[in-house]
Amino acid sequence: MTIKEKGYTHWDGEFLDKKLPWWPITRYGIKLTFRKKFFKLIFPMSLLPAVVFLAGIYVSERLEDFKFMFRESVPFLQINPAYFKTYLVDNFMLNIMIIIVIFCGAGLISDDLKHNSLQLYFARPLKKRDYFFGKTAVIVFFLFILTLVPGLVFIIMKLVFAGSFKFFLSYPWLPLAVIGYSIFVTAFFSFYVLFLSSLSKNRRYVVILIFGIYLFSDIFWAVFYEYFHNHYFSLISLRANIQQVGAFIFSQKTPYPIPWFYSLLVLTAICVLAGLVLKKKVRGVEIVK
Amino acid sequence: MKSVIETEHLSKWYGNVLGLSDVSLQIEPGITGILGPNGAGKSTFLKLISGQIKPNIGTSAIKGERIWNNYRLFSNIGFCPEQDAFYEDLTGWQFMTGLLRLFHFSPSERESRAREALEIVELMEDKDRIIKSYSRGMRQRLKVAQAIAHDPEIIILDEPLNGLDPLGRRKIIRLIKTYKSEGRTIIVSSHVLPEIEAMTKRIILIHQGKIFAQGDIHYIRDLIEAHPHIVSVKCSDPRQLASKFIQEDFVLNVNFSSAEDTLLVETNNRDKFFSLLPPLIVKHNIEVEEITSPDDNLQAVFDYLVGK
Amino acid sequence: MGRKSSKLKVFFLISILPVVIALIIKVNQFLSDRTPIQGIFIFNNMSVVIYLQFLILLLALFYGTSVCSEEVEGKTLTYLTTRPVSKSALLVGKYAAYTSLAIIMTSIGVILSFLILNLDDLLNFSLYKTLLRDVVVLSLGLMCYTAFFTFIGTIMKKSILFGLIFSFGWENVIQYFPGSTQRFAIVHYLKSLLPVPKTGRFSFLMVRLEPSSPLFAVFMIFLITGVFLGLACILFSWKEYIFED
Numbered sequence: 001m002t003i004k005e006k007g008y009t010h011w012d013g014e015f016l017d018k019k020l021p022w023w024p025i026t027r028y029g030i031k032l033t034f035r036k037k038f039f040k041l042i043f044p045m046s047l048l049p050a051v052v053f054l055a056g057i058y059v060s061e062r063l064e065d066f067k068f069m070f071r072e073s074v075p076f077l078q079i080n081p082a083y084f085k086t087y088l089v090d091n092f093m094l095n096i097m098i099i100i101v102i103f104c105g106a107g108l109i110s111d112d113l114k115h116n117s118l119q120l121y122f123a124r125p126l127k128k129r130d131y132f133f134g135k136t137a138v139i140v141f142f143l144f145i146l147t148l149v150p151g152l153v154f155i156i157m158k159l160v161f162a163g164s165f166k167f168f169l170s171y172p173w174l175p176l177a178v179i180g181y182s183i184f185v186t187a188f189f190s191f192y193v194l195f196l197s198s199l200s201k202n203r204r205y206v207v208i209l210i211f212g213i214y215l216f217s218d219i220f221w222a223v224f225y226e227y228f229h230n231h232y233f234s235l236i237s238l239r240a241n242i243q244q245v246g247a248f249i250f251s252q253k254t255p256y257p258i259p260w261f262y263s264l265l266v267l268t269a270i271c272v273l274a275g276l277v278l279k280k281k282v283r284g285v286e287i288v289k
Numbered sequence: 290m291k292s293v294i295e296t297e298h299l300s301k302w303y304g305n306v307l308g309l310s311d312v313s314l315q316i317e318p319g320i321t322g323i324l325g326p327n328g329a330g331k332s333t334f335l336k337l338i339s340g341q342i343k344p345n346i347g348t349s350a351i352k353g354e355r356i357w358n359n360y361r362l363f364s365n366i367g368f369c370p371e372q373d374a375f376y377e378d379l380t381g382w383q384f385m386t387g388l389l390r391l392f393h394f395s396p397s398e399r400e401s402r403a404r405e406a407l408e409i410v411e412l413m414e415d416k417d418r419i420i421k422s423y424s425r426g427m428r429q430r431l432k433v434a435q436a437i438a439h440d441p442e443i444i445i446l447d448e449p450l451n452g453l454d455p456l457g458r459r460k461i462i463r464l465i466k467t468y469k470s471e472g473r474t475i476i477v478s479s480h481v482l483p484e485i486e487a488m489t490k491r492i493i494l495i496h497q498g499k500i501f502a503q504g505d506i507h508y509i510r511d512l513i514e515a516h517p518h519i520v521s522v523k524c525s526d527p528r529q530l531a532s533k534f535i536q537e538d539f540v541l542n543v544n545f546s547s548a549e550d551t552l553l554v555e556t557n558n559r560d561k562f563f564s565l566l567p568p569l570i571v572k573h574n575i576e577v578e579e580i581t582s583p584d585d586n587l588q589a590v591f592d593y594l595v596g597k
Numbered sequence: 598m599g600r601k602s603s604k605l606k607v608f609f610l611i612s613i614l615p616v617v618i619a620l621i622i623k624v625n626q627f628l629s630d631r632t633p634i635q636g637i638f639i640f641n642n643m644s645v646v647i648y649l650q651f652l653i654l655l656l657a658l659f660y661g662t663s664v665c666s667e668e669v670e671g672k673t674l675t676y677l678t679t680r681p682v683s684k685s686a687l688l689v690g691k692y693a694a695y696t697s698l699a700i701i702m703t704s705i706g707v708i709l710s711f712l713i714l715n716l717d718d719l720l721n722f723s724l725y726k727t728l729l730r731d732v733v734v735l736s737l738g739l740m741c742y743t744a745f746f747t748f749i750g751t752i753m754k755k756s757i758l759f760g761l762i763f764s765f766g767w768e769n770v771i772q773y774f775p776g777s778t779q780r781f782a783i784v785h786y787l788k789s790l791l792p793v794p795k796t797g798r799f800s801f802l803m804v805r806l807e808p809s810s811p812l813f814a815v816f817m818i819f820l821i822t823g824v825f826l827g828l829a830c831i832l833f834s835w836k837e838y839i840f841e842d
Contacts, residue, residue: 036755038755038758102758200603200604202604202667202670204659204662204663204666204670204756204757205604205659207757207758207761208655208658208659208757209607211761212611212655215651215765216611216614216651219647219651220614220618223618223643223647224618224621226642226643227622227625227634227639227643228625303839339679340678340679341675341678341679341837342837342839343837358684358834358835360678360680360681360682360683360684361681362681363679363680363681364681366679367679368675368679370672370675370676372672372675372840374671374672374673374675375673376671376673388676388680391677391680391681391682392680392681393681435676
């Protein structure tokens with residue numbers, strides 16, 4: 001039977017490369033995260049420490065007004081790099097980050113594996129790096145809201161409340177430190193979470209791995225230290241390594257008397273391993289042996 | 290014949306979405322086809338009568354016994370679900386024997402039943418491969434196998450022919466017909482009309498959660514008096530034949546095929562038309578090659594009923 | 598339905614990690630000049646603490662919530678509910694299977710840790726009473742926590758987060774509350790069955806403010822297990838599970 005009528009036409013124009021091919025993945029990932037009921041409650045609560053620290057910056061500029069609340073001098077209200085390090089690097093913020101990445105990151109790749117969506121992704125003009133970038137950007141979005149944004153806001157508000165650039169002139173490197181630390185901790189958590197998410201189709205299992213490995217690395221460091229009294233065992237703990245590097249970035253004394261770059265090497269090695277596994281795990285066709 | 294499955298005012302809501310509305314049915318032994326488009330409520334109906342979900346209103350009973358939470362009935366019921374879900378890390382054999390364990394069969398009986406079911410669906414050669422490596426058709430056949438392995442009297446199959454190749458479909462249809470001849474009750478759902486037509490004449494048409502029609506397909510067709518019948522006559526001189534019919538009041542419309550060798554008559558009284566046709570053919574010496582009713586099939590009935 | 602899954606291997610490896618720690622410590626003891634610390638001391642201070650306060654919680658959380666959630670998320674529940682077996686029996690059967698698995702995994706780790714740490718004192722049969730007691734306590738803990746998380750998995754869709762908050766929030770905090778409040782933590786009853794280690798960095802983790810009597814503690818563990826398992830059975834029998842498309 002001959003085709004008498006062509007109901008279609010060939011596209012004679014050029015196919016334009018989409019500028020941000022990973023953006024739909026990121027946008028959808030962020031939307032999906034906000035759809036979770038508990039997350040709508042937990043995310044605002046995770047910003048409470050930022051509000052408290054911001055209040056601290058305000059109080060520090062108005063100490064005279066608030067003197068009646070404090071009998072002695074209040075060293076903790078000195079706004080210096082240690083203050084930023086306390087907000088960004090201490091245990092509570094790292095724990096908050098773990099909870100947030102569990103919500104936004106645990107299902108990023110595991111849900112795609114469960115629903116066989118990878119074939120759909122890579123049947124489009126999407127490169128693997130765009131896929132990873134899109135997924136990573138979801139985690140980056142949320143962690144930057146916890147780290148980079150408050151950090152920069154603290155600096156700006158300090159200058160605003162002080163009414164002078166004195167703070168900035170005293171610590172001109174501080175904005176770079178905030179940016180650098182935010183990028184560092186976000187990059188690590190992105191690799192960490194995406195790696196674990198790629199290991200299973202079961203999101204519950206991934207959540208347990210994310211939380212369990214983070215917690216257990218800390219427990220094992222404590223156990224080994226209890227027995228060996230050797231600080232080098234802190235290299236086992238993910239938390240301790242992050243805090244070592246964080247302390248260095250903010251020019252503070254590292255919590256453990258070992259070189260900070262050992263911690264950086266350990267975390268980098270984890271990221272490299274994660275990258276290699278991700279490259280292998282994420283592919284358009286599943287091979288079943 | 291005494292009905293095996295009875296439902297009374299069966300209704301189901303999913304939140305604000307009505308899944309099934311006021312369905313009262315009696316299903317007798319033999320093959321009953323549940324027909325409807327996607328989202329019509331076929332799966333909802335089958336899940337309700339197999340006790341997988343609870344009705345919001347109404348009751349569903351098998352052999353007079355309420356089905357919800359009545360696990361004892363399942364020794365005589367086989368259910369093939371629509372969803373493609375398995376214990377992916379198990380082999381086909383492990384899957385079959387594992388499920389048969391729940392029937393308290395002896396180990397030797399479990400094995401023989403699993404073997405028989407897998408042979409029927411032609412999966413014996415692949416029984417030791419993990420289910421994850423099965424093709425779509427193999428997975429569908431495995432679903433059917435687990436539904437029939439324990440030799441149930443009542444078999445409920447939700448879209449059993451999905452993903453099967455034409456040969457596979459024929460084999461399953463033949464199997465279902467064999468079960469019918471053994472006196473079993475088989476309820477089959479599908480949205481593919483020729484499949485249902487190939488299996489049974491007894492159908493239930495569902496659309497938007499409601500029963501549109503129930504019974505023998507031809508009987509339903511005849512009931513639709515408002516919808517004219519179309520009769521196709523392939524003959525040597527369709528125009529001459531048409532001129533003889535055109536004056537009759539029960540002939541509503543006359544058309545010719547593009548090849549000009551077939552006459553299509555639309556009539557609201559098929560009986561009168563067929564009583565008039567033979568004398569006309571003889572009188573005017575018209576050679577008739579073929580007479581068919583293109584709309585006396587499930588598609589036409591369904592299309593009419595759902596208002597297409 | 599048995600599941601040959603990589604998750605089982607991973608959890609087994611996790612439960613073996615304290616054995617690795619024990620091995621490292623023991624090797625170090627052999628190689629170093631320091632006066633070795635008694636193996637049973639390390640065992641009580643370290644291994645049992647890691648298992649009791651962390652490992653059994655994670656295992657129970659995963660397996661307990663999986664009893665119901667796994668079948669619902671995997672849409673394989675239909676295959677089980679269309680068999681002549683009551684829903685309660687299905688739930689209890691899966692609970693028993695997962696609890697047994699977890700107990701075996703934990704016991705292997707505990708026994709190996711014990712043997713390694715007490716390598717030079719294996720003929721001291723009085724130590725085996727400690728081992729038996731610890732294995733029994735951890736098994737009771739797994740039984741109780743898994744029953745609780747089975748119930749949670751039956752009523753909640755997103756049970757993991759609640760489980761984590763319960764395990765590492767509630768259980769870790771409430772047990773240190775004075776008076777009757779501490780009795781609202783399962784770990785209080787488990788710790789009541791164990792002696793307090795006298796010294797060590799982790800001795801605070803084993804502290805109980807006002808321990809219950811061992812008999813009462815065992816009774817409560819069984820009661821909690823029975824109540825939550827019973828509730829889970831009732832809910833599972835009456836709840837309908839609609840699979841997400």
